[in-house]
Amino acid sequence: MTTNEVQTHTLPNGMLVLTKEVHTAPVATCWIWYRVGARNEPGGLTGISHWVEHMLFKGTPTVPRGALDRIIARNGGTFNGFTWIDFTAYFETLPADRIELGLQIESDRMINSLFGPEEVESERTVIISELEGYANYPETWLDEAVKAAAFTAHPYHHPVIGYKHDLLAMTRENLYSHYQTYYMPNNAVLVLVGDFQTEAMLALVERYFADLPAGPALPQFYAVEPEPQGERRVKIQRPGPAEYVQIAYLAPDCRSADFAPMAVLDAVLSGAKALTSMGGSQTNRSARIYKALVETELASGAGSSYMPSRDPYLFELAATVRDGHSANEVELALLEEIARIQRDGISAEELAKVSKQLRAQVAFGRESVTNQALSLGMWEVLDTYKRVDTLMDEIAAVRADDVQRVAQTYLTEKRRVVGHFLPTDMA
Amino acid sequence: MQLFPSTIPTASPAGGASGIATATRHQLSNGIVVLIQRNPSNPTVRVRGEVRVGAINEPATQAGLAVFTGAALIRGTPNRTFQQISAETEERGCSVSSGGGQHSSGFSGKALVEDLPLVLEVLADIVINPTFPPDEIARLRGQFLMSLRENEQDTRSQASRAARALLYPEGHPYSRLSSGTIETVQTITRDDLVAFHQQYHPAATTIAVVGDVEPAAVIAELERTFGVWESAATPPVQELPPVPPLSGMQRRDVDVPGKVQSDVIWSVHGLARSDPDYYPAMMGNMILGRLGMGGRLGENVRENQGMAYYVYSGLEADLGAGPWAAVAGINPENVERAIQAILQEIEQFKHEGPTDEELADAKAYLTGSLVLGLETNDGIAGTLLAIERYGLGLDYIDRYPDIINGLSHEDIVTVARKYLSTENCVVVVAGPL
Numbered sequence: 001m002t003t004n005e006v007q008t009h010t011l012p013n014g015m016l017v018l019t020k021e022v023h024t025a026p027v028a029t030c031w032i033w034y035r036v037g038a039r040n041e042p043g044g045l046t047g048i049s050h051w052v053e054h055m056l057f058k059g060t061p062t063v064p065r066g067a068l069d070r071i072i073a074r075n076g077g078t079f080n081g082f083t084w085i086d087f088t089a090y091f092e093t094l095p096a097d098r099i100e101l102g103l104q105i106e107s108d109r110m111i112n113s114l115f116g117p118e119e120v121e122s123e124r125t126v127i128i129s130e131l132e133g134y135a136n137y138p139e140t141w142l143d144e145a146v147k148a149a150a151f152t153a154h155p156y157h158h159p160v161i162g163y164k165h166d167l168l169a170m171t172r173e174n175l176y177s178h179y180q181t182y183y184m185p186n187n188a189v190l191v192l193v194g195d196f197q198t199e200a201m202l203a204l205v206e207r208y209f210a211d212l213p214a215g216p217a218l219p220q221f222y223a224v225e226p227e228p229q230g231e232r233r234v235k236i237q238r239p240g241p242a243e244y245v246q247i248a249y250l251a252p253d254c255r256s257a258d259f260a261p262m263a264v265l266d267a268v269l270s271g272a273k274a275l276t277s278m279g280g281s282q283t284n285r286s287a288r289i290y291k292a293l294v295e296t297e298l299a300s301g302a303g304s305s306y307m308p309s310r311d312p313y314l315f316e317l318a319a320t321v322r323d324g325h326s327a328n329e330v331e332l333a334l335l336e337e338i339a340r341i342q343r344d345g346i347s348a349e350e351l352a353k354v355s356k357q358l359r360a361q362v363a364f365g366r367e368s369v370t371n372q373a374l375s376l377g378m379w380e381v382l383d384t385y386k387r388v389d390t391l392m393d394e395i396a397a398v399r400a401d402d403v404q405r406v407a408q409t410y411l412t413e414k415r416r417v418v419g420h421f422l423p424t425d426m427a
Numbered sequence: 428m429q430l431f432p433s434t435i436p437t438a439s440p441a442g443g444a445s446g447i448a449t450a451t452r453h454q455l456s457n458g459i460v461v462l463i464q465r466n467p468s469n470p471t472v473r474v475r476g477e478v479r480v481g482a483i484n485e486p487a488t489q490a491g492l493a494v495f496t497g498a499a500l501i502r503g504t505p506n507r508t509f510q511q512i513s514a515e516t517e518e519r520g521c522s523v524s525s526g527g528g529q530h531s532s533g534f535s536g537k538a539l540v541e542d543l544p545l546v547l548e549v550l551a552d553i554v555i556n557p558t559f560p561p562d563e564i565a566r567l568r569g570q571f572l573m574s575l576r577e578n579e580q581d582t583r584s585q586a587s588r589a590a591r592a593l594l595y596p597e598g599h600p601y602s603r604l605s606s607g608t609i610e611t612v613q614t615i616t617r618d619d620l621v622a623f624h625q626q627y628h629p630a631a632t633t634i635a636v637v638g639d640v641e642p643a644a645v646i647a648e649l650e651r652t653f654g655v656w657e658s659a660a661t662p663p664v665q666e667l668p669p670v671p672p673l674s675g676m677q678r679r680d681v682d683v684p685g686k687v688q689s690d691v692i693w694s695v696h697g698l699a700r701s702d703p704d705y706y707p708a709m710m711g712n713m714i715l716g717r718l719g720m721g722g723r724l725g726e727n728v729r730e731n732q733g734m735a736y737y738v739y740s741g742l743e744a745d746l747g748a749g750p751w752a753a754v755a756g757i758n759p760e761n762v763e764r765a766i767q768a769i770l771q772e773i774e775q776f777k778h779e780g781p782t783d784e785e786l787a788d789a790k791a792y793l794t795g796s797l798v799l800g801l802e803t804n805d806g807i808a809g810t811l812l813a814i815e816r817y818g819l820g821l822d823y824i825d826r827y828p829d830i831i832n833g834l835s836h837e838d839i840v841t842v843a844r845k846y847l848s849t850e851n852c853v854v855v856v857a858g859p860l
Contacts (some may be wrong), residue, residue: 025470025802046841049435057720066726074788076795095798120697122733125758132688133756136582171624239685241580242573271517283522285513297566300573322573353518360520360539363471367803 006376006385007198009205014186017205018376018385020117020193023370029093029369032110033377036182038085038160039310040221048163048170048178050083051127055175056090060112065119068105072311074191075101083160086310093370096195102206106190112181118280120148120172128168131161138240138421139318145234146246146419150314154225156353184208185214191377194369224340224421225250225312230270234419243321245330245420249411251315254382260394261402262315262410263358266306268350268403269317269337272357274365275308276378277393282357289317292337298325302334305329308382313409327420338411345404358395446801450811450821453646455654456566462811463642466804472638474536475812477633479631480663480845482605483624483746487598491607492615495571497527500534502563504556509563512549519524521546525553529605530665530745531816539806540639544648551652551776559620568612575609583756584709586630586690586857593677593853594694596748599668601749628662629653631817635808667747670696673851681857689759693769695848698753700744700817703735706830707838708742708751708846714785714839715776715847716740716753718792723772724753732768734761744765752845759858766856768834770849777847780840794828821833 037049061063065244072079077094080346092102134140144159153156192201228250252258262276271284284290284303291303302319317334321327365371379387450464485492501524502509504720515646516523521538523546580586587606595602608613634653638644673695698704716724721739728738735755743749753773757765781789800806801824814823 022468024466026798027802038581043774066730067720071785073718073792074795076792076797078796078799094798095795098795119624122731125733126729126736129688129734129756129758132758133527133736147503164589238581241577272520282520283513283517283524286510286517295566297569300570320577323576349518357517357520360471363469363539364468364537367471367805369802 010062011185011206011210013210015188015209015212016380017190017191017202018140018192018380019198020372021196021198021203022114022193022372023195025369026091026101026195027369028066028096028192028196029091029373030099030375031089031091031105031191031377032106033172033189033191033381034088034182035086035187035381037083037087038158040153040182040219041155041158044166045170045174047127047160048174049088050160050162051167051170052175052179052183053081053083053088053090053425054123054127055115055119056109056113058123059114059116060108061114061308062112063105063108071101072105077101085156085160085313088141089377091298091373099192099194099196103208107212110185110188111212114174115172115177115179119171120175124167124170128164131145131164131167136234137421138238139244141236141238142244142246142419142421146316146417147235148249149232149234149388149419150248150250151225152271154223156225156311156313161323163210168237175410176346181215181219185209185212187218189377189380191373191380193373193376209357223311229411229414232417234417236419236421236423237249237424239420240423243327243330245319245321245327245334245424246419247317247331247334248314248417248419249316250312250415251410253310253312254387258406259308260391260407261406262306264351264354264395264398265403265407266304266315267354267357268346270303270359271356273305274361276365276375280361282361288337288340289334292335293319293330293333296333297322298330298333308378309383322396327422331418331420333384338407341404341407346400348400351398351403355395359392362392370403377416378407429773430479432661446798447810447824449848451642451646452815455629455650455674457654457656459649459656460633460815461646461649462633462635463640463645464635464637464807464811465640465642466637466807467639470540470639470641471804472538472546472583472636474543474546474636475533475805475808476550476554476632476634477531477533477537477812477816478554478627479531479539479665479816480628481528481625481846483530483600483625483665483667484755485600487603487708488611489615489619490603490611491571491605492619492623493527493532494605494607495524495612495615496620497532499559499564499567499620500525500553500624502567502677503558503560504552505558506552506556506741507549509560510817512553512801516549517546518546523549523736525685526564527605543636543638543640543645547648547652555653557624559617561617562618564617568615570608571612572609575612577608578606578681579609582683582686582687582688582690582857584853585683586692586709588679589679589857590692590694590750590752590853590855593855594673594681594696595670596668599670601670601747603666623659626663628657628660630662633812635672635811637804637808637811655786665746670748672696673848673853676812676850676852676854678854678858681855682860683857684859686859687732688756689762689856691755691757691762691765691769691856692752692853693766694752694853695771695846695851697742697846698744698748699746700746704842704845705744705813707842708744710789710831710834711742711776711781711839711843712751713743713789714768714781715772718785718789724769727768728755728765728774732764734758734765762856762858766854774848775848777840777843780836780843782837786836786839788830790834793831797824
């Protein structure tokens with residue numbers, strides 16, 4: 001994407017606005033991003049950011065519960081909201097001539113969400129139902145245990161959905177206070193992409209957002225995960241259909257100079273992915289992990305992942321163990337793939353391949369205005385929207401020995417958590 | 428206070444040409460239908476193809492054969508091994524894939540536009556010349572068996588399997604999942620795959636190409652790659668046996684131990700895509716269980732009672748009358764209460780039909796959101812395939828608003844009463860008993 005087509009505006013209340021005109025289809029998208037997620041949750045209030053996100057669909061004085069989805073549907077639009085470790089985001093994608101509706105909705109619910117006590121209660125069980133749906137999958141139990149072991153001091157320790165007992169105990173006052181603390185124009189980024197004229201759009205943005213008051217200073221965030229002093233291992237034993245393996249290394253955040261080599265390393269291991277926390281990926285049957293784990297029939301599926309994050313997060317490997325093999329064997333095979341790169345590096349051909357794959361992923365991501373806004377907004381809350389462009393240059397500048405070096409530096413025994421899911425008897 | 432007064436227009440259709448406004452339809456010399464839409468907005472291209480032969484063409488004893496065959500296409504040809512196909516396409520950032528489904532078998536490719544010739548060449552090769560190498564078939568079988576074993580402990584998949592078995596008579600293709608079972612997938616041989624692939628036929632094939640392409644060049648390239656495909660066989664015939672109506676409420680509870688949530692399904696027989704009742708049924712389904720946060724079902728089960736994170740209804744309308752079903756993920760303690768709530772909403776919808784507001788909302792959504800579905804190459808390609816599959820004509824998008832706006836309260840209530848039932852229906856719960 002060429003971010004020189006992106007215009008930035010900062011309102012007097014501190015809200016940053018990014019706009020980009022795209023006239024290829026009569027469609028526009030409106031996103032609002034808040035710099036709040038699981039990262040900002042103290043112990044006892046895990047899952048609060050996600051619950052607050054749900055409450056923003058539950059009514060304001062002018063748009064009662066149920067009216068929001070109806071009015072968007074009536075205008076031919078789609079909408080959603082999601083919460084992640086570092087941010088919470090909402091969007092409406094609409095026929096271009098209706099996009100003002102997105103501004104109205106986001107401006108209204110940034111300040112006026114009701115958090116009605118009955119709505120809080122009914123949403124409590126909806127969210128617990130969401131949690132229980134995830135808990136039906138063995139991989140969820142393993143993933144939570146691995147992350148809990150990987151972070152001892154940093155709140156990335158706990159799942160975004162939260163712990164069930166926190167969700168049972170949380171009060172309306174807790175939720176409302178979290179909302180009032182973080183849902184402020186000075187903690188938000190508005191992103192508009194689509195078939196509109198920037199000047200007219202900015203006039204609308206002014207109308208809906210300029211009068212919102214700036215909030216007080218945000219709570220200071222100072223948690224740092226200390227350097228791990230040795231491998232940690234976790235074992236989950238529950239009913240399940242297979243053994244699963246997950247390995248996580250404490251890895252650099254997205255502002256690190258080593259972010260691009262790590263992203264290339266991930267692509268070398270299991271194909272290029274869109275460099276956002278959502279989005280597409282490349283088939284990866286010629287990549288190292290597929291060849292070493294799936295083609296050898298040790299695993300029925302295997303891959304790696306590395307996502308941009310605000311603070312150091314994780315570089316992960318995961319696999320589903322095939323019948324007749326064990327989690328131990330699969331763990332060794334995954335670790336051997338890391339060791340090979342640490343020992344021998346990667347080839348020039350591999351580097352060229354993943355570089356083209358990453359370019360293609362960026363081009364696919366540009367097909368929809370929704371994805372373009374996602375990419376701009378996510379990078380802005382993590383670092384700067386300009387990374388959407390500069391990242392391609394960073395990746396082009398990665399050399400094969402950078403990839404080997406970051407593998408040696410970060411993917412060490414001391415920095416890793418190894419998790420096994422071992423099924424127990426169903427009886 | 429008035430909701431959102433100011434400047435939002437409420438009725439005018441969104442401006443601009445629709446995403447398939449300049450789509451063209453061609454037939455290759457061997458009968459393959461080709462649909463092309465130029466979309467110059469990005470340097471990318473999407474290819475989606477389908478052959479109308481699928482799980483409904485396989486015998487019950489070989490359930491899973493169409494899915495297995497579809498996935499195995501990519502595992503090797505006389506010209507390229509599986510590893511070469513992967514290396515050659517992934518080296519250039521292309522993704523190619525193939526797979527079988529209930530009614531058809533599909534293949535697709537996604538690439539930067541400069542790599543379209545490679546994608547078409549590889550796709551034609553795997554569709555026309557698959558060799559089904561025995562060692563690759565063994566690997567693939569192992570992956571399918573693992574995934575079937577995982578499904579055995581998946582509440583959603585178990586509920587769906589049980590509901591189909593109750594809805595359709597034994598032997599009817601809709602009575603089973605197209606993924607097959609552990610038993611059938613174990614017994615499918617390489618010869619079975621070869622024989623099933625022989626039913627693939629150019630005259631039963633459609634290919635959509637959407638992206639920054641020149642249509643004439645794409646047609647020439649398709650003639651070169653897919654045009655050489657000849658089949659001596661007659662094109663496959665797709666027929667379904669009759670389905671006796673449901674009698675009484677049939678309930679099944681499937682034990683999936685170790686789970687913390689149950690999946691609940693209510694279902695009846697829906698209708699074929701070609702049925703004149705299709706549009707009112709589709710809109711009725713939208714109001715019952717889709718619009719906004721899951722329609723009326725979502726309003727009751729999720730919003731009012733807080734019993735579920737997901738609850739929705741779905742209507743599978745293709746060659747035959749697939750299930751018309753409501754689905755919800757529910758805490759085991761609340762299962763009976765949730766079933767009652769779903770049944771009550773269905774009864775009430777049958778009784779009163781949609782409100783004027785619901786009808787207006789559904790019409791506005793279905794017509795207004797058309798442009799959203801036609802934004803990406805993939806969305807456009809999927810729409811073009813559906814237009815060809817159901818014989819809708821390339822003017823379908825232009826005709827669609829009139830079809831939708833012509834539906835009345837009476838149309839929907841009539842169809843709801845004809846198909847929906849809480850007396851003659853299937854109810855399945857899969858979870859910890």
